[in-house]
Amino acid sequence: MRLKYWIGLLLIAGAVGYLIWGGLGKSLVYFITPSEYFQDPAKYAGKRIRLGGIVKAGTIRYDPKTLKLEFVLTDGVTEVPVHHRGTPPALFKERQGVVVEGKFRGKVFYGDNLLVKHSETYQPPKEGYTPEEVRKLIREAK
């Protein structure tokens, strides 16, 4: 009668084992920076990678009709032009930390999944803002 629990236990043990040896191993280096990529591009040739960095100010171009998003990703040293298709997440903006999943084709990185990294700092909008400005900020943040 207790057999089903042993089967369940086996499944859980298998899942934990898989997560530790398979999943965690892969996710430990969750993303690489552009500089790391260009140190050894051959290592990542043709592979799907996650590229992490900051969205360079003044480089965002987004066309809501075609959902084409272009921006420059930088780690402060190396810059990479990124082409992405899809609506950017709500918090996507200049100087924001992002992780893009995709592939390099030549010098351009083609992303198909865009994640925005949120900082650990939580602050209300600056002092002296009127309620209207706060509401506007919140609308923009959405």
Next chain:
Amino acid sequence: MLGWERMETARTRLDPVTVGLLALGFAVLLIGFYLALVAPPDQQQGYLVRILYLHVAAAWTGYLAFVVAGIYALFYLFTNRPAYDRVSAASAEIGLWLSLLMVLGGMMWARPTWGVYWVWEPRLTSVAVMIAVYVGYFLVRQAIEDPEMRAKAAAAVAILGVINIPITYMSVYWWRSIHQTASIDIINRKVHMAPAMLEALLVNLLAFTLIYLGFVRLKGYLAARQALKEGFDG
């Protein structure tokens, strides 16, 4: 032999400490809820920041619950008193519910901020491992019929399971993660939160801790009643 003689002295009425902890906990939770609702919005994510008060409070008390489960498992192995096994199981169960609450809140927050509900990155993967281990803990308890064997096997899982807590907590520091590091940063002794937000978080944390303590006592009490009944039946 199995300590039934001790169980016969188990209280048959809920003690005032348990009732008091739960009543106080839920009262503080109401205050925490109010503070969370009047706390200012965050300059980046707006009102989404309010999920933090649930998410972080549930995460911390979840860790606490798993550590307590491990400590009482250790007590059990040293003394063989079934009461310690019952407290360990009660704490692990509440820890599991708190962890699921933490993940639920986190997913609600992750979708609008990161852009996805779930992603296999170090923090989330280590949380998944932690939750799977404690689901396994209850499967072990269900799979073994002999009470003493069950308690010993469960104690081993609960003690080994504690290793998950430092790994999960430190994952955002040890590895590159999309999950932000702690806003109340114990490692670097810094707080990255506005005072009003910090206050709301700490009050909610207190509420969750009180409710956790009350529920562990309540679960332990119910398990003692059940053991008493089964002892008479058998």
